[in-house]
Amino acid sequence: MKKLNKKINFKIASDGSSASGKTTGGKLISKKFNMKFLSSGSLYRFCALKIIENNNDYNYHFIKKIVKSITLKKLQNKKIYSPEVAKLSSIIAKKKFVRSALKSFQVNFIKKSRLVIVEGRDIGSVIMPNADLKLFFTCSVKEKARRRLKEFKKKNTKITLNQVEKSLIQRDKDDTNRKISPLIMSKNAVLVDTTKLSIKQMEIKLSNLVKNSIKEKYGNL
Numbered sequence: 001m002k003k004l005n006k007k008i009n010f011k012i013a014s015d016g017s018s019a020s021g022k023t024t025g026g027k028l029i030s031k032k033f034n035m036k037f038l039s040s041g042s043l044y045r046f047c048a049l050k051i052i053e054n055n056n057d058y059n060y061h062f063i064k065k066i067v068k069s070i071t072l073k074k075l076q077n078k079k080i081y082s083p084e085v086a087k088l089s090s091i092i093a094k095k096k097f098v099r100s101a102l103k104s105f106q107v108n109f110i111k112k113s114r115l116v117i118v119e120g121r122d123i124g125s126v127i128m129p130n131a132d133l134k135l136f137f138t139c140s141v142k143e144k145a146r147r148r149l150k151e152f153k154k155k156n157t158k159i160t161l162n163q164v165e166k167s168l169i170q171r172d173k174d175d176t177n178r179k180i181s182p183l184i185m186s187k188n189a190v191l192v193d194t195t196k197l198s199i200k201q202m203e204i205k206l207s208n209l210v211k212n213s214i215k216e217k218y219g220n221l
Helices: 002-005 024-032 041-055 058-068 083-092 096-112 123-127 141-154 159-177 199-219
Strands: 010-016 034-038 114-118 133-138 190-193
Touching: 010 024, 010 083, 010 123, 024 034, 024 114, 024 133, 024 199, 034 041, 034 083, 034 096, 041 058, 041 096, 041 114, 096 114, 096 123, 114 123, 114 133, 114 199, 123 133, 133 159, 141 159
Parallel strands: 010 114, 010 133, 034 114, 133 190
Antiparallel strands: none
């Protein structure tokens, strides 16, 4: 399949709730098929980090300035994963002017990319409605909490499994019920339940979905 990359133009939208596997899955696909990978969540986190560094003072013009400075390398900054940044990113994600500015960035990124996968919560429904393949990740709350707790432990963050579970439930509720670009599953999206899947099983399942989708579009290249 890698040998076919120079001949194809293929774009994937990956959506799902927190800790559902959409980021892990997206990165697996990206590596497997040599595709560019963009996490919309990291965009909001990057903006939140810059807002905090500038004393929480932000408006449309400031957000536009931040967006112009974004590069994939800058999105690798570990500071964007701090609890303070995470909290603010979920707040600004509800702001229409913030979503508008970041939508423009994502749309331009997608246009310039021949092979790309973008993950988030409104990719298939808003950012990339004409994606060649739409994936929607889901997972049981208990499994999501277990995964997220494991991540917190690696960062030496003190928090209980019950606290993580409650936080995830609230975040999913907020994302699903927000007025602007809510988390929804597009009608033509493929549901991927990762509750009982290992990383290897997820890779196999997603690889097959991508290969079959490429064949549907291009036939036997």
